[in-house]
Amino acid sequence: MKTISKVGLGMVGALAVILTQVSPAHADVQPQASDVVGVGSDTIQFGMDFLADGDINGDSGFNTTSTARRVFSFDATGDATGGTTAGATSVLRANAKPITRPNGSGAGITALLADTGATEVINFVRSSRLPSPTEQTTATNNGWGGLHVYQFATDGLTVAASLTVASDAPAALPVAELVNIYSGVHTTWGQVPGYAGPAPTATIKPYLPQAGSGTRNFFLADLQAANGGVAITLGTNVLAMQEHDASLIKGDADAIGPFSTGRFNMYQAGYFGAGNQNVIKLLAATGTYNVTRGMYVVVRDRDVTNTAGVGGIPFPFQVGGTKNWVQTLFSGTTSWVARGANGPLIQAAGLTPSYSDLGLAHS
């Protein structure tokens, strides 16, 4: 170890003390003009919440460091545990009127495509499905160059059943059988081939996520594929649920529904309280419908390289920075969601970090 003596001019710096004036209190927090606003998927909402603001373990989110230029990711519903809140509204940006929250991926993309004012309210959409060709066309017609998709994680989708009361469902439900159940061909458990459970005469209660949900579209697309490419006609027995909300399934022995493995992990970890641990189960037997799917962020393609502040978010996004907001948050391996250091934030939401720039992808 060598010692270095340093010589030179003494430097004197003057530091001004700045007092930050706190804004008047609002009923709810409202993003300012320079904040980035996202809406959409219920499936992803906790992952993006944690990436923005940190998780319960103490891992810090983007807004922890970037206190002047923040990310607001509005949950799909007004309930912080992902429960349904029909008609809940929120103010997505200061000085705007309250609107009904876009509930789900499809609702989020629809809201983004309709957000064509000079000062844009919505900057990105959380989505558990890719945009459709029609949605890409609309975005192009809006002059945005299309919708740019970034995958930042993956999640599993399988079938949930009650655990609070013993479920009547069989140990395995393959996708072919789900086609029969959700199209109303099989309405009691005894009609399921090989059923050996306790309630063959009980009526199956198949739940499907709400309209506008990316999970709903994804699930129905898988049923269509298993049905020889023909879209199924939903049986009259099919019921509606808020996606990945266990409240309608946990106490009903005959209820089933598609469910996120990530959200299930959060239930089991106690994020929604000890009373919501071990209330549902995922059908785990071999052959059960169980797929891995991408978790996406969708932005206007013109924002990817936007250095002119078009749409209202200033450039550079952060004071003294060199990047725009998409580059800062979503684009490239050094963006916030892509960095390995932030993997624990995604994992805390039960998801698996997996970054990929998918460009102008569509389904």
Place this chain on the structure above:
Amino acid sequence: MKIRIRSVLAGAAALVVAGGILVGGGTAAYAAVTPGWEPDAAALGSIAFYDANGNPVTSGSLATPPVALYSVASGAGRTGDNRAQLKAFTPQVGVNPALWSGDILTGSTVYPVTTAPAVIANTTNPVATGTSVDFAFNDYIGEFPNTSTAAGYQDLYELRLYTAGPGQGQGANYYRTDVQVNTAAGTWTVVYPASATPTATALAGNPPAGTVPAGTSVALTATVTAGGATPIPGGVHVLDGTTDLGAATYDPATGVATTTVTVTAGTHNYTAQFTPTDPAAFGPSTSPVLAYTGTTKTVSQTVLAATPSSPASLTGTATTAPATLTATVTPANTAGGVEFFDGSTSLGSGTYNAGTGAATLAVNLTAGTHPLIATFTPADTATFAGSSSAVQNYVVNGTNATGVQVQAQDSTAPYAGSLSFTVGTATVSLTQVDPNSAGGHPADARDSTGHRHAWVFNGNLAGVGVTDSRPTQPGWTVSGQSSNFTVPTGSAAVTANFLGWTPGTPTGDAEGTVAAGPATKPSLSQTTSAGLSTSTNLAKAATGSGLGTENLSASLSLWIPDTSPTGTYQSTVTLTLVSP
């Protein structure tokens, strides 16, 4: 590793053409700066950085991630916190540090990090661990460059360690260390707070190191010193090899730590490891190994005595003094043999009586001090362990001499010395040589026809000093390189190769030879010369030279085309001191 001290003469050759006279002006800026925002009111303390082996780190690469493998806070985390995260922030003049832009350099690390080297694993202070997929410093600079040229801000960044825990996010306060980046060299270096005081740890045992019966209880005493500074807050752990045996009882006021270990059968390499409470105030240190061997054999003991007792004296014309050495081996009735040594020189085997355990040897010793030792080697090495006596320093005085022992206790750590670099000259003023004289209007060497000429401006760079007090004399080199000149409107480019220099003979009291670098001509004087556009040797002290202070100088010469317009021609000369 090379040490690079970089001194930039900002505008050192700021040249103004006024009636043919060039007047220079500018200020010097140096690596050693106190950041303008310090002391940072939100800072709880500082951060110490460590490499994979637990060695302290005060500089690193801009290009290689992570910025630091281990970042350790100088104090405790907030109550309830168990996670730490390293971030970088770009300072802004006149702006509250709480409002600066920044970004994370690591993920959140759960601390303590028990898998880290002991110096990190043993602290309960917050620790952030970097990985190869984290940001390199250049990634951060690309995102939030520091473009300030203000004194105390230029090229500086603040690294902060934040803590958080389950249910509570990061607070407004943090630990911090400020670094200066050198983008040319691709390095960052800690500049604030100043380096920690190094410590040294010694370890002794009672009974002394060596072979002892298995199960022996050994009292270990570790002594921590810091060049005379007290107290030395921290803790001492005793290790057996890499196994941490736990904390010793440590008194920061005295630097003494004590503990007891039981030596089991086999080899035990004990060390004492000091970990400072505030890594910014004191450095960590580890003692040399104290080796014990626990044996299940019967351990012999050998005691050496000499008659007459020391000191003896030569008598008459005798050149040696007779002495009888007696070694007593216990337990008695142990078969074997005794050999006597004067230092490493065998004096021979004595007559050994196993029944009494006594061995004697008559020797004749010359005047002087003789480190005598007796070694017993048992015949049955399966049952008995051999032993050596303690050293007896036996003194034989010359005729009519009286011995007076003089001894000194050296409690000061070895002097390491230091290397420093001074550039006392803020400005180099280049003066135009009379253009009416031949020397002021020479031919432009680039024009083979000899029709084009140059203006010549000369000046002296002085006040450059290197002070090297490192006893190891690794040598050093000072080199210089110029930037291209900024030129008045209408001028053709004046590149750095238009500037040349002739290093002066170094003066001073440095030991050995300090050689001046070669003369480097302006390219308009010699077309093959690169001038000062490339790094050019100003002076060099080879290995084994350079201890002391040496003053360096050079004559600078700028040649520009005589068609150049009047105005200011200005460049920056960067002087770099490099030492192995």
